[in-house]
Amino acid sequence: MLKLLRYLRPYRQMVFLTMLFMLLQSIANLYLPTLMSHIVNEGIVKENTAYIWTTGGFMLLVSAGAAVLSVAASYMASRSASGFGMRIRSSVFSHIERFSLEEFDKHGTASLITRTTNDIAQVQQVLNMMLRMMVMAPMMCIGGIIMALSKDAELSIVIIVAIPILVLAIFGIGSKGIPYFKAMQGKIDKLNLVLRESLTGIRVVRAFNRIEHERGRFNRANEDLTATAIRANQIMAGMMPVMMLMMNATSIAIIWFGGLRISTGHMQVGDLMAFLQYAMQILFSLMMASVMFSMVPRASASAARIHDVLSTEPVIVDREQASVGKASAGGDVVFDQVTFRYPGAEKPALSDISFVARRGQVTAVIGGTGSGKSTLASLIPRFYDVESGCVQVGGMDVRDWPQSELRTNIGFVPQKALLFTGTIADNIRYGKEEATTEEIRHALDIAQATDFIENMPDGLDTVLSQGGANLSGGQKQRLSIARALVRQPGVYIFDDSFSALDFKTDAKLRAALKSETQEATVIIVAQRVNTVMDADQIIVLEEGRVAGSGTHRELLATCSIYQEIVTSQLTEEELA
Template identity: 85%
Template sequence: MLKLLRFLRPYRYMVAMTMFFMLLQSLANLYLPNLMSHIVNEGIVKEDTAYIWRTGGWMLLVSAVAAALSVAASYLASRSASGFGMRLRSSVFSHVERFSLQEFDKHGTASLITRTTNDITQVQQVLNMMLRMLVMAPMMCFGGIIMALSKDAELSLVIIVAIPILALAIFLIGSKGIPYFKAMQGKIDRLNLVLRESLTGIRVVRAFNRTEHERERFDRANEDLTATAIKANQIMAGMMPVMMLMMNVTSIAIIWFGGLRISAGHMQVGDLMAFLQYAMQILFSLMMASMMFSMVPRASASAVRIHEVLATEPIIVDREKPDPSGAGKGGQVAFEQVTFRYPGAEKPALSELSFTARPGQVTAIIGGTGAGKTTLVSLIPRFYDVESGSVRVGGVDVREWSQSELRSRIGFIPQKALLFTGTIADNIRYGKEEATDEEVRHAVSVAQAAEFIASMPDGLDTVLAQGGQNLSGGQKQRLSIARALVRKPEVYIFDDSFSALDFKTDAKLRAALKQETGDATVIIVAQRVNTVMDADQIIVLEEGKVAGIGTHRELLATCSVYQEIVKSQLTEEEIA
């Protein structure tokens, strides 16, 4: 947790003022019992009303100052902790944005969400408490002991006996509860994962009538978390009764032995009352420490999880001085003996791939499921780095480009169309923020989306639901294509982006794209032969290797894998 305190640095003056105010408040609280003892000993016993009023006024003033200091300290502590949480969340989010897909695979999306929200909230809450208690608890404890000794050193033996017993009880209870608090964060991750999968996949869940199964899966994760939370809180719940028992037993002992000392003339009544209050302050400070003790383990577990994210260095980083020297071949994409494997995989997903996709040409990639088509195009915008060989864009190894410069040259349409909450125009401008209305309308027209957009009440200003849930699959794909078109990149990558389109729309869209992307490099990943047969170059993949390269006619004559794909989709008449 200490490693995260650097995010508190901008608020160090607020933290210092918080601790200073808490110090003054503690001194004020320690001074009040002393004033009260004087009222009893000097005012009530001697029947000096004027002294009672005068000292009582001082008590009211000290109490008012202590209250004001407490409010000010609480305000500053809350401001500091909230600022800490804000900066930490921002830092984690910014750091996660730099992750490659490999780091996302390692941590998991659900876990990253939990760490950015729940875990940071846990640390923020404990920090808020610590800023106030870090000074107050020790000050009240040690200050109370000193003041108690000043009133009656022999009676202080009661406190000296009570403190170790209470501290031992707190330690034993806390040490049993800590493992459960640590386990809770992992179980929250699991609950978030199940919830996220169930909600995002609600259509599939209902289509296969698996609602009850998902409810049971959620209940199991929920019950697991609840059982752990109950166990942890059951253990920690024993702390308060133990503390109250010790406080009451200590009070009885102080009153009993104090009464004997008053009878013997070694102590005054006012001093006994003050001593009792000091004892309560000491034990109350231990109670505050125990509350922190119960919260810190969970916050520490959260802090470790947050630090794991911040300590994870992205594998894909820009070189210190990106050197795209030699760039001048437009958007030409070349794979040179590329081999790539996913972390932990036994065999490569791609092996010794070599081909060139040239500007002004359409390069199509086809193959069976698991052949490595999506993996191949993911290497171009450098979502992953190759194991060996090189991927070149514009004649330069993609590792030489800065990631932002490289990706600014690419229009990527993913396999699964993803839209963001906002208007249709906002989603299209995601590809080019400064795009004019005319550019947006042109992109929509080329993407064959103008007709269905015109039928909507607000046209381009129609607000989309989260993920574009109020659109069909084909409509979402066309908007994703428009988002790439408005960018006018040098390289277009269509990762199976026509799968949800009917044949008529598919044909019209490809015809419009041919005119729009004339000078760019176009790479199309597809399952349908009809989508790729007109390409200038078709690359056939089989188990991560190139099975053939050529035009439709050439591959029909030379590539058995391509022949099988064609025969499975087209009739004899269509092939002829």
């Protein structure tokens, strides 16, 4: 947790003022019992009314000052902790944005969301408490012991005996609860994962009538978390009764032995009352420490998880020699003996892939499910790095490109069309922020999306729900294609982006794309023969290897894998 405290640096003055105010408040609280003892000894016992009023009024001023200091310290602590939380959330989010897909696969999206929200909230809450208590608790404990000794050193033996017993009890209870608090964070991850899968996949859940199954998964994860939380709180709940038992036992012992000392004339009544209050302040400070002791383990586990994210360096980074403008915009895309395997996989997803996708031509990639088509497409914008060989864009290895410039030069349409909450125009401008309305309309015309948008009441200003849930699959794909077209890149990658389109729309879209992308390199990944048969070059993949390459007619004559794909999709009349 200490490693995260660097995010408090901009709030150094507030932290200092918080500690100063808490110090002054502690001094005021420690002074009040002494004033009370003076009122009893000098005022009540001696029947000095004027002294009672004077000292009582001064006590009220000290109490009011302590209250003002407490409010000010709480305000400063809250501001500091909130600012700390804001800065660390921004830092974690910015760091996660630098992650390659490998880091996302490693940590998991649900876990990253939990760490950015719940874990940071835990640390922020404990920090807020620590800023106030890290001064107050030791000051009240040490100051209380000193003041108690000044009142009666012999009676202080009661406190000296009580404190070690109480500390051992707190340590014993807390050490048993720590593992449960650490386990809770992992189980919150699991709950978030189940919840996220159930909500994002609600259509599939309902289509297969698996609502009860998902409810059971959620209930099991929820009950597992609840059982751990109950067990942890059951252990920590034992702390309060122990504290109260020790406080009451200490009070009885002080009153008992203090009464004996008063009867022998070694102590005054007011001093006994003050001594009793100092004892309670000491034990109360230990109680505050015990509360922190119960919260710090969970915050420490959260801090470790946050630090784990921040200390994870992306495997894909710009090389030192990478510089803007070295390669030409657009240009050929070259795969030179590329082999790639996913982290932890036994066999490569792609093996010895070599081909050239030329500028001004359409290169299609086709193959069965799991043949490596989407993996191949993801290597061009450098979502992953190759194991051996190289991928070149514009005459330069993609690893030598600055990532931002490389991806600016690529219009990527993913397999799953993803839209963001906002208007249609906002989603298209995601591809080019400064795009004009005319450029947006042109991109939509090419993507064959103008017709259905014009039928919407608000046109381009129509607000899309999360993930574009108020659109059909084909509509989402066309908007996703328009988003890539509007940036007019040198390389287009369509990763199975026409799968939800009907054959008529598919044909019209590809015809419109030809005139729009004459100066660009176009790579189309597809499973439908109709989508790829007009391509200038078709690459056939089978189990991560190139099984054949050429035009549609050349492959029909030379590649048995392509023949199988074609005959499974086209009739004899279409083949003829």
